[in-house]
Amino acid sequence: MNQPEYIRKALKAGKHVLAEKPIANDVETATELLEWYHKNVDTTKVTWAVAENFRFFESYATASEEISKLGRLLGFRLRVSAMVEAGNKWYGMYSIL
Numbered sequence: 743m744n745q746p747e748y749i750r751k752a753l754k755a756g757k758h759v760l761a762e763k764p765i766a767n768d769v770e771t772a773t774e775l776l777e778w779y780h781k782n783v784d785t786t787k788v789t790w791a792v793a794e795n796f797r798f799f800e801s802y803a804t805a806s807e808e809i810s811k812l813g814r815l816l817g818f819r820l821r822v823s824a825m826v827e828a829g830n831k832w833y834g835m836y837s838i839l
Contacts, residue, residue, distance in 0.1 A: 743767045746775045753783050759790045
């Protein structure tokens with residue numbers, strides 16, 4: 743998969759990036775890419791987002807509004823159910839992040 747390389751090149755060129763999922767072949771590469779972004783890109787000038795449709799669900803928007811009323815959060819936990827079969831390479835990946 744070449745997407746991580748293209749994401750880096752576009753961000754280095756000062757372009758905003760909207761990337762499709764998955765952003766990398768494996769969690770390790772995706773994590774490295776995220777770390778690189780936060781260390782090497784001025785995030786006030788260049789934006790990188792992943793095309794995640796959950797952020798547009800009304801329930802997520804409502805939850806975000808309610809959570810913002812709580813003030814500064816130190817952490818949170820979210821449980822999402824999806825139709826991913828056990829044994830799939832993405833199954834359980836969020837438990838290791």
